[in-house]
Amino acid sequence: MRTSILKSLKPDIIVEMLKMAVAFENWKKVIETADILYQCVQSIYEERQYHKAMKLPIPHVQLERPLVYYFGLSHLMCGMAHQNQGAYGQAREYIYKYAELGWMEDLEEEGMQVVEEFRFLAKTNLYAVDILSGNIELIEEYVAFLQDNLEEILPGLNTILQAALMYHLDVGDILHTFAEQINEFGSYEDIENVSYYYSYCYHLALYYRKYDRLQEAVGLTVEAMNLADRSGNDGHFKRCTALFESLREWATVEQIGEYRQILMQCLDEYETDRDSIMKKVNQ
Template structure:
């Protein structure tokens, strides 16, 4: 059986519909002489011509891309000038199977790795992440034994592309990427360490947060000294995405948060003091000034916070006044205020009433407000609702408490937060006797979803119901 070709498809279409080359030239916008040369096999088809021919035949975009791949690879020599537009158009049309075929055959020859990597970088910047991932995966597979910086950068991009609202997926992506960080360019190392620390923060892996935060701070300090303090200034080949001082200060922010979550509030306050004063920094850009202001704000807020978490309730009015003037800080602060209230058994009804509108907005937008890392925000949302639920349940306001509990459990299942699922299950069982039949049915449905996902991964939770 003869293999179909684009030329044969076109020729058959013209004969079947009784259309001349000149008539089709007017319909498609492709020169009649060019069409004649294509049909006679004397001229290769460009991507622009292929798309115009396809439209002229009244077919869907990309209809002949698979045939185009076959024709490109049947030529004696691969023509990158033809294949590159094919990859871009396939990315635009989400024809990932076509891209996969192209890169799979191209990487039989490792000399194309650079071209594919550059194209992947371009697609990544354009936001075409699925298509970029196929190229990064192909290049990484071709260079897996070379320990190159390009291999590490491929893995970094794949790590970022993999991140989503499923904590299990994010954990696998972080673990897979960790070992490649040291192979990156110095500037990329700082951003990679920051990204890893943020993901482990969302995963509540505090030892990992501290490890990567400290490594980021250490590397940033070395680069800072080379750039600003050595007699002979060293110009960096590539700048990280933030001013260097920000990586040093952000490492202290992350370490203070890690110690705060471990309930070592004195140590957390020590780290807060390290990002509260900035007379030492050399950067003078507008971005640097804005970041200094942000760090100083965090330092002030976290000083109130850790004093409160130590049981110093007298600081609460100052803390509430502070956050009321800073919209982005309201919900993160309310989460901690609720934690303290539930721990030390004090009443915060007036505070919850004061910020009732913000809480409703937080629920409606599923916590996606503010300037924090998205995965951190999603994790914080689930735990915020759990703390709110516990506060009302302990007070005996069971209907509203169970509503918040089921909200927390639903979102915990969505992002697959194991710690919050366990917390919600324990809480529901403690207060099951107060739940309506409707609430119990909703709970049962959510747990069934947990068990379905649990079976897929040979689970960690059994016998909830």
């Protein structure tokens, strides 16, 4: 991308675009946007280094975070996108990139804190990629890591459930180990954890279906459906609807009633939105 174009871009706006692409699970767009973010901040960094070498005033660029954060995020998002596409080798390459960002000059204290945060993320995400790519002997070590890092339990269990489905593993004992923490998942309010909790419920429903715990699978599917509706993710909602229909004959009367209520609520919201649009058109 031309330098003149890169200079006109604002990293924090690109970050918002990146988050939107992740929310819609448009992994191709995530990779494209993350690459633009990387080029943008690389241009800023090179210009700063040039001015520093020439003993010129350092150009000021308005940033909400230290520059190193944007380097790390661009690599993190690319790694996430490749992981979700099953390209674990490529995901691992990006993890190595944000595992060590200390090469940057003039980091200062805040920048060094960001470096440490990405180093930790690299460690936990490398566990996930290695396990999902078939290195299942790491699960025991990963469980010990999660016990020492409670904030990683929700995404960690999601990884373990995906591995269980891929490699036909019984992870019942692991779920029991974290029963106390699992009971707290439903109280999470922030967008990232709601997304992780949806994925956890959905994959646990699939896991229970596989082991003929069908009524429990139905309950988790309804819960995942609620979370998908709450986050406005149509793709997740469709997935849950299909899963519920595959389990309908094992659903209780109450579960079917809750399922119908969610669908009717969606229909009511659609009608309300349509009426609002029509009123604006006719004004």
